[in-house]
Amino acid sequence: MSKEWPLWEVFIRGQHGLNHRHVGSLHAPDAEMAILNARDVYTRRNEGVSIWVVPSAQITASSPSEKGPLFEPSNSKVYRHPTFFDIPDEVGHM
């Protein structure tokens, strides 16, 4: 079996100026071809205005087993949300 094309992760920015968003992955021999393939595989219906491709091997992901210790600290900090504070109605919109 010959060498398999490496895997790339594809990120696309949609029409409305939001962040690039991960949409999936694909195989391609190099970055240039990965962009062309991503155009055909992930934007057949005009889904994007910009494409990023990143070799999948370059992605470092948090481990599912660390989910607790990693995200727990923010659970107790409810004051980070605006609804934590009671503002009287007569103050008006805030």
Add this chain to the structure above:
Amino acid sequence: MYAQVVKSEGSKTRDEMTPEELAFQDRIDRGEKIEPKEWMPEGYRKTLIRQIGQHAHSEIVGQLPEGNWITRAPTLERKAILLAKVQDEAGHGLYLYSAAETLGVSRDELMELLHAGKMKYSSIFNYPTLTWADMGAVGWLVDGAAIMNQVPLQRTSYGPYSRAMIRICKEESFHQRQGYAIMMKMAQGTPAQKRMAQDALNRLWYPSLMMFGPSDKDSVHSAQSMAWKIKMNTNDELRQKFVDQTVPQAEYLGLTVPDPDLKWNEEKGGYDFSEPDWSEFYDVLAGNGPCNKDRLGARVKAWEDGAWFRDALVVHAEKAAARRAVAAE
């Protein structure tokens, strides 16, 4: 269904499960998604690879019966539409191969298993597409049956599979509607065109019913897959739904479903209909359908003929990377 008779691994009662397996099943029961790097039972992983792989192969092989008509489409517009549809199928295959790859199998391995006859694709694609009306019937019936199965699979427990299904379902409705539009044109056309439309329905009706897989009473792998939420409905449920939806559409076209026993059953709120010939189904699955050899032969030829090109691009990429490395020094 695009995945038929997927062999499922093991089926345990709660008493027989290890604590890990119990916790896993509880997560699924709570509706949580399972993601690639998380612990999963080996049977879940293997069954999913088989099912997603079979689904991906079906998308890819499914390009062939329709590709057959691209050069002979009746107008330039129809040709462009059919090309777009067949291109979508290639895309759907790729989404699904990527989803399978997150389970630790490579796309090339899946291809080789397909080419060696060790993995299946849907039996429906082993039937020929003899006339232009078949392009209508395939979109209407085959994609219709696929949608029936894929819509609930958007809620499947495995994250990457679910996300691939969501993407596919967004695009699939175009496929069915373009097929039905062809059928409307043919059915409202000349008597000869209407006969072609009826003939396409006659030939593709039962093979479409077979897409959902064997009857529940003979479907040995369903229970475990349903517990794992990688199968959301039984084969018979989906088949019934498909018939109930499709019969009025055939009536609108003025075409006759080729089943003398088809009858509305007020009590169950659905149609009674004849089962397909299951011996034919198993025969096609075993490799003896009208087009099995052609379909697999075409895939193997494309893979082998393209090998030099895939390899050349790898060599080119490696040389370019080496040149960049030297330039950077």
